Amino acid sequence: MSPEHGVAAATALTNYVFPNDIHVHWSLMIVLYPYITGIVAGAFIVSSLYHVFHIESLKPVSRYALVFALAFVAFATAPLLNHLGHPERAMSMMLTPNPTSAMAGFGYIYSAYSIVLILEILFIYRPTLVALKQTATGFKRKLYGMLTLGSDNVSEKSLALDHKIIAFLAAIGIPMACTLHGYVGFIFGGVKANPMWATPLMPVIFLLSASVSGIAGIIFSYVLIKTFTGRFIDMDCVRTLIKFLWGCFILDFVFEMLELFSHAYMATHHWEALRDLYFGPLYSTFWIAQVGVFSVIPFVALGILSLVKLPDGVVKFFGSLISLMILVQVLLMRWNVVIGGQLMSKSERGHTVFRPEWFEKEGIMVSIVIMLLPIIFLYILSKVFPFWLDDEPAVEKQSA
Amino acid sequence: MxxxxxxxxxxxxxxxxxxxxxxxxxxxxxLVIPAGAVDLTGIPEQIPGMRGDTAPFITKKKFAFIVDITRCIGCGSCCVADKNEYKVPDGMYRTWVERYVIDDEDNVYVDSPNGGLDGYQEPREDIPHPTRDTFFVPKLCNMCEHPSCVQVCPVGATYQTEDGFVLVDSKRCVACGYCVQACPYSVRFINPETKTADKCTWCYHRVRKGLLPACVNVCPVQARKFGDLNDKDSEVYNILHQPHVVSVLKPGMGNKPALHYVGLRREVV
Amino acid sequence: MPEYKSKPYSHVVRILLILITVGVVGVAVRAMVLPKSFGQYGHYRGTAIEDEMNRPIRNGTNASCLACHPYIREMHMEGVHKTVSCEFCHGPVADHVKDGKVIAGLPKKQGKEIKRLCLRCHNQIIRARPKESIKMISMPQHLEQKHVRVDHNCNQCHNVHAPLMWVKEARAIVGVGEDNR
Structure with missing residues (x-):
């Protein structure tokens, strides 16, 4: 008998899962949680590219990206709360955060980041909101009154102060967005008991995939909204976004593969279990879907879109299509990391199975609803915060 | 007749x-008996001097738990006692017994059907090579000196007492499941009834009332040993201070388990 | 130059006030809802130790069972099964006695259940058991060897509490010596 055959036979038969590892504790909800926070962090980075790094061609989406981030950040905790056995005790994370817990910081990092995001939106939109208040009536007027904090002052002096604050918020926002998502990666990367998660590359991969999903989300929704509302699409902006998406995706994909490659190359005793996982239950979701279809195709296509001069229509269509594929890629990556990591028993002698149900507390239907909530909220936000600069009320144009 | x-x-x-x-x-x-609990009057103390001590921490004794895998017969008495003591829901295991079979080609086969709760009635028949060795390994909480679960618990619901017990506060646990992921030994689970994290406590409540842990008490072959390391005549002291093949699980994890195994083999994870 | 009702920085001041208020309210709420004993000994609720200490005990010891069953005690404690737990076969004493009163009878294993229970420990074919610690038998070879019907149950020859009691008594009466194990 060849040694390979011996190993294969042994691993097939010794499939031993610790009795408590048969059940996968972190369900679809924990797949969605890093997915949503990733989109938030990525969208914020797009906005910062304009506000901090002054990439002028991104101006058309700079405000929209912030509102987009807000729509998602508002529901980042929804899957977590649904997952908790005792959601009514969730505030304990804020009240008694354990300083040694990698998870305990989330409440504060998330809250601080949400505050920065909301403040940045309020300051950037302030002149617009002040102008809108003047024409609004009833509830909307009250709402604008609140959002402008009762101030109608859009004098040059006041706006100059706002600009300083915006620059400050955007500047601290970038490290915070990176912290938020790098940290989410660390929640997994810090679990030493799980050899699939416990790699220092985990925060890096999470951060890169966050940037990728945020940029892709902006491209896709920008083209979609503009197309359906029959408005002008700034192709320069789309092309710039695609270039950034390509750049981030190169890093993201390379690091994802590098992580796997180093496991395989070093071939420690963990690799035997990991290999069984990647070529076993994860074969279709990892190799075929995540890598084969949703990474290789966008990887090549983004290169072509970025380097070859193509007609606007082609860039628009394929740019948004590839962005959608990237969004799926990141979701698959979250699945393969979160669920995949739990499929492997800590016995490292076998793996369990996980099949989500459609109708259960943490099932597929609930996941779809949770993913729809930010989109619905984004629509509501669009009624309050005009996304596009060409929607500006006349007053703003005069003052600008 | x-x-x-x-x-x-x-x-x-x-x-x-x-x-x-x-x-x-x-x-x-x-006398005073909590509902559904055993009355202690008339039951002699198995660990002398524990009753009446209601101080938060045990100071006089230093407890050690030792599993002797050279003695375990895999009867599953311990699993039955544990399930009865805590009404552990089906499919969750505070303790379990694994069966190891090693063939003459160095392949290791492990199983633990229903955590060994029903005992081992049938031999494994799916092993292609002649068997070299077989043995049973009971598993339970390792009561780590550096517990990963305590480290990761975001709300301080799982904690380590000053006398070394790692316990769960079911009134504060949010059931995020981080401790379940972090435990290298997979002794934790989310109890579907209380919706909180749960695990073996070395029967802290029994020990504080002078009784041995339920599994130790029922083991017919003394494969599970629980005792006081401050008592130099105790069996656990003797095992840990005299030459014996003694080791802990996954020492590379750095958790420093307090649970020791006599006759532990490298194949055991 | 338009006239503004608000000062150029009034919104900034208001935002700061809101943030401070949120912070103060947060600290106040924390002080109110935090369990008193939290942090007493470490980053946990100190009284949780007491809660754990007072968890109901459900399994007794053999002493607690045998206190009320002296005849069983006599058999059980003299036989080779003296280390076997009563509650392993019969269930926890908390299901049997509550507040000093018998609340329910504990199940007695019957028929094939008994055989299954015996073989949890004594089944030779499982192999993994150290030979020196307990006696192993193979089924049905053991029954054939002893010249009894193969559908015999273990407890027809062996008292479950003292497995060798009847065997020894029968030998004494019939006058048979220890011929084949």
Missing amino acids: IRAIEKEISQDRRAFIKKVLGGTIAGSLL
């Missing part, structure tokens, strides 16, 4: 129970 003896015994026993329940014992048992 045999039948007659049996009959006699069962008749006598019935008569005795009637007599006893009529008076003597019933009278003395109206």
Whole structure:
């Protein structure tokens, strides 16, 4: 008998899962949680590219990206709360955060980041909101009154102060967005008991995939909204976004593969279990879907879109299509990391199975609803915060 | 002949129970008993000097738990006792017994059907090579000196007492499941009834009342040992201070388990 | 130059006030809802130790069972099964006695259940058991060897509490010596 055959036979038969590892504790909800926070962090980075790094061609989406981030950040905790056995005790994370817990910081990092995001939106939109208040009536007027904090002052002096604050918020926002998502990666990367998660590359991969999903989300929704509302699409902006998406995706994909490659190359005793996982239950979701279809195709296509001069229509269509594929890629990556990591028993002698149900507390239907909530909220936000600069009320144009 | 003896015994026993329940014992048992719990009056202490000590931490004794895998017969008594003590929901295991089979090609086969709760009635028949060695390994909480679960618990619901017990506060646990992921030994689970994290406590409540952990108490072959390291005559002291093949699980994790195994093999994870 | 009702920085001041208020309210709420004993000994609720200490005990010891069953005690404690737990076969004493009163009878294993229970420990074919610690038998070879019907149950020859009691008594009566194990 060849040694390979011996190993294969042994691993097939010794499939031993610790009795408590048969059940996968972190369900679809924990797949969605890093997915949503990733989109938030990525969208914020797009906005910062304009506000901090002054990439002028991104101006058309700079405000929209912030509102987009807000729509998602508002529901980042929804899957977590649904997952908790005792959601009514969730505030304990804020009240008694354990300083040694990698998870305990989330409440504060998330809250601080949400505050920065909301403040940045309020300051950037302030002149617009002040102008809108003047024409609004009833509830909307009250709402604008609140959002402008009762101030109608859009004098040059006041706006100059706002600009300083915006620059400050955007500047601290970038490290915070990176912290938020790098940290989410660390929640997994810090679990030493799980050899699939416990790699220092985990925060890096999470951060890169966050940037990728945020940029892709902006491209896709920008083209979609503009197309359906029959408005002008700034192709320069789309092309710039695609270039950034390509750049981030190169890093993201390379690091994802590098992580796997180093496991395989070093071939420690963990690799035997990991290999069984990647070529076993994860074969279709990892190799075929995540890598084969949703990474290789966008990887090549983004290169072509970025380097070859193509007609606007082609860039628009394929740019948004590839962005959608990237969004799926990141979701698959979250699945393969979160669920995949739990499929492997800590016995490292076998793996369990996980099949989500459609109708259960943490099932597929609930996941779809949770993913729809930010989109619905984004629509509501669009009624309050005009996304596009060409929607500006006349007053703003005069003052600008 | 045999039948007659049996009959006699069962008749006598019935008569005795009637007599006893009529008076003597019933009278003395109206003391403080929590509902559904065992009354301790009349049960001799298995660990002397524990009763009456309600200080938050155990100071006089230093407890050690040792599993001797050279003695375990895989009967599953410990699993049964544990399930009864805590009403552990089906499919969750505070303790379990694994069966190891090693063939002459160095392949290791492990199984633990229903955590060993039903015992091992059948031999493994799916092993292609002749068997070199077989043995049983009981598993339970390792009571780490550096517990990963305590490190990762975001709300301080799982904690380590000053006497080394790692416990769960079910009134504060949010059931995020981080401790379940972090435990290298997979001894934790989310109890579907309380919706909180749960795990073996080395029967802290029994120990504090002077009783041995339920699994230690029922083990027919003394494969599970629990004792005081401050007592130099104790079996656990002897095992940990004299030459023995003693080790801990996954030492590379750096958790420093307090649970020691006698006769541990490298194949065991 | 338009006239503004608000000062150029009034919104900034208001935002700061809101943030401070949120912070103060947060600290106040924390002080109110935090369990008193939290942090007493470490980053946990100190009284949780007491809660754990007072968890109901459900399994007794053999002593707690045998206190009320002296005849069984006599058999059980003299036989080779003296280390076997009563509650392993019969269930926890908390299901049997509550507040000093018998609340329910504990199940007695019957028929094939008994055989299954015996074989949890004594089944030779499982192999993994150290030979020196307990006696192993193979089924049905053991029954054939002893010249009894193969559908015999273990407890027809062995008293479950003292497995060798009847065997020894029968030998004494019939006068048979220890011929084959």
